[in-house]
Amino acid sequence: MAEASTALRSTFSKQLLFFLLVLILFCDACKKISLRVPSDLKAETLVGKVNLEECLKSTSHIKSSDPDFRILEDGSIYTKQDLTLSSKRKKFFIFLSDSQRQEQIEIELVPEARVNKIHKRRNIKDTSLTRSKRRWAPIPCSLMENSLGPFPQHIQQIQSDSAQNYTIFYSISGPGVDKEPFNLFYIDRDTGDMYCTRSIDREEYQQFALYGYATTAEGYATENILPILVVIEDDNDNAPYFETKLTTFSVPENCRAGTSVGQVTAIDDDEPGTLHTRLRYKILQQIPEHPRHFSIHPDTGVITALTSLLDREVCDTYKIIMEVRDMGGQPFGLFNTGTITISLLDENDNSPVFTETSYYAEVEENRIDVEILRMSVRDNDLPNTPHSKAVYMIIQGNENGNFKISTDPNTNEAVLCVVKPLNYEHSRQVTLQIGVLNEAQFSKASNSQAPTMCTTTVTVKIKDSDEGPECQPPVKVIQSKDNLAAGTELFGYKAVDPDTRSSEGLRYTKVGDEDNWFEINELTGDLKTLKVLDRESKFVKNDQYNISVIARDASGRSCTGTLVVLLEDENDHPPEIKKELTICRHDKEFAVLEPVDLDGPDNGAPFQFTLDNSASRLWTIEAKDGKTAILRERTPLDYNYYSVPIQIKDRHGLAAKQVLSVRVCDCTTPSDCRMNVIDVRDAEMSNVILGKWAILAMVLGSALLLCILFTCFCVTTAKKTVKKCFPEDVAQQNLIVSNTEGPGEEVMEANIRLPTQTSNICNTSLSGQGIKTQQSFEMVKGGYTLESNKGGGHQTLESNKGAGQGVTDTGRYAYSDWHSFTQPRLGEESIRGHTLGKN
Secondary structure (H helix, E strand, O other): HHHHHHHHHHHHHHHHHHHHHHHHHHHHHOOOEEEEEEEOOOOOEEEEOOOOHHHHOOOOEEEEEEEEOOEEOOOEEEEEEOOOOOOOOEEEEEEEEOOOEEEEEEEEEHHHHHHHHHHHHHHOEEEOOOOOOOOOOOOEEEEEEEOOOOOOOEEOOOHHHHHHHHOOEEEEOOOOOOOOOOOOEEEEOOEEEEOOOOOOOOOOOEEEEEEEEEEOOOOOEOOEEEEEEEEOOOOOOOOOOEEOOEEEEEEEEEOOOEEEEEEEEEEOOOOOOHHHHOOOOOOEEOOOOOOOEEEEEOOOEEEEEEEEEEEEEEEEEEEEEEEEHHHOOOOOOEEEEEEEEEEEOOOOOOOOOOOEEEEEEEEEEOOOOOEEEEEEEEEOOOOOOOOOEEEEEEEEEOOOOEEEEEOOOOOOOOEEEEEOOOOOOOEEEEEEEEEEOOOOOOOOOOOOOOOOOOOEEEEEEEEEOOOOOEEEOEEEEEEOOOOOOOOOEEEOOOOEOOOOOOOOOOOOEEEEOOOEEEEOOOOHHHHHHHOOOOOOOOOOOOOOEEEEEEEEOOOOOOEEEEEEEEEOOOOOOOOOOOOOOOOOOOOEEEEOOOEEEOOHHOOOOOOEEOOOOOHHHHHEEEEEEOEEEEEEEEOOOOOEEEEEEEEOOOOOOOOEEEEEEEEEEOOOOOOHHHOOOOHHHHHHHHHHOOOHHHHHHHHHHHHHHHHHHHHHHHHOOOOOOOOOOOOOHHHHHHOOOOOOOOOOOOHHHHHHEOOHHHHHHHHHHHHHHOOOOOOOOOOOOOOEEEEEOEEEEEEEOOOOOOOOOOOOOOOOOOOHHHHHHHHHHHHHHHHHHHHHOOO
């Protein structure tokens, strides 16, 4: 009785609790909704669904207060990014608005760990509860593709344990419901039964990931979101097919048995790994049918050669009709066919063969670069390939190189040509043996015979013709000594007439002689030197000087030969050296002497170096390897130019004295040396050495100057019986008229006297011309008379030998008088010229 009372009280408590909960949910349905969610939420995860119509019938704007969530028009709540919820509850609001009013719904997310704790705390005293299997769990389900119905076709039922206590409504979402393809699935909201509305093609949709929801009438989610996976089972509704309808393979001819030709591949769109896609291959037909050359592996589709008798020359292409069938090749399996083309690649398994066993040709003697014969071959290999292109060769009979054979690339024929003149007098007929092969190496297939070369014989008849002279040998060498004198005769070039085997009647002409060293005897071809032969000439190469000679017969036919004059070296050039050297103190304190001897090696190094006695006081020289020497300062010298006389001998003692200009400089490289200009000028002046011609010029100049002075002295010492006077015009041609007087002594009144009648003899002709401005006076100072006319002064020398002597007492002028007369006037002329230059 007590147990019944206890059970009755428990039932009443549950009903009361359920009534209060429904009342609370009904009052707060549009105010607050709690959703149980996992602690970790991925992006684009459905959190729950809210019935928005119960809060606001026509909603025009929906917005979430939390940027991590987005709300759809049907009330579905999705995450925007990956979220991890803590043990605390997460709250946010959904704002709804239309044209008249605005509502908000508080959403509370409760992590699963938190819910378990609440449930544990609520049920801690309920010891009568027993563990039972939950019905709200993922249930695998499947549908056969291409199902015939009837539709709607039941899939499965989902149920929530909370339906025992609440009125639960079921809903689903996902592809096939509210996403493409739409309206493929639906659920009965009251019972949780799921249905499919039409047939499905597995090749288009392999599965559908749906989500199930269980909510109360007020929109409260009593369960977590239930993932529902609907798998579409495969039906063998697709026949296999080849990737390409026409496939082409190639294989070499004469290949070994078992050689892989290629692999065919077929595709089946049914579910992989099932009997529906287990394919089998087979050959239905080979064209041509016999003999059978190919087989195929039924599982892999690899085609192989059955025999080694594939011959391209017999059949170059085979067609294979293939079949591919699924269901492991069972008769009820679906199948398809395709065509395979197999082409045989050519191998060089056929040797070329001449179409004739022998050939005949004719050619005139002395003809060159002329085609005399063409020969053809037959080859069964693929044309215009290395397997059929012929390579011809002369095996025998062309020891002198008179013939050349080649292949015409257009016709594959052999072209026989004469490239070197044939001589009828030496041979009237030539027999050649010609062979032929292919460009490609002969194939070594097992069924091919050993390669053989096909040969043929060509007989060439030589016709006689009237020939011109022969220049044999083409190049003739004669020896001559160096420095051979002009006018010396040398043996020249001899040509012969091939018919008479003599040189009579031939005429020789020189056509090549760069420096015109020789003249040639027209009748004999001998040479005569026109110049001294010099081995060191720029026209001599490797001790050789070349002359080209043409020999002509009476009919004008000719030949050309070359005469090489080989010059024997003579020791006629002393060693030479660079005259200017620089010693840079910051680089190395010595200079390297590198002499050059134009003679040959036998007349060159080793050299001997010797300093002059005057240079050995400042310099030392040290020979190195016989070809160079080191010049050093004996003691450090000033930065300047120095002349260093030196003598260099070759191995036979031929020497020449040379003077080196050595520059000692404060530099690192010679190009950096910048010596003072004054120092350089002083150094150049100190290094000047007068030659014999300079000394002779100085002596002759001094003698000429003495003669002029002596002549002037003789003239001035002559008796003054006739007074020298100079016409004014003559004076004006030699002196520059200037009104500017040069500096001189002060003119005193005592030194001025009136002119006399006899003192103006040179101007009597001018006074008769009526020049009124003429003035004449004498200024006597120191025994000299100055006559001035027209403002210009013409001066004469009159010596007063004593203070009391007059002008007429003049016999001879002393040297001191002449000197005193000329020096002031030269100074005056210089001043006048300077004044005119300024003006």
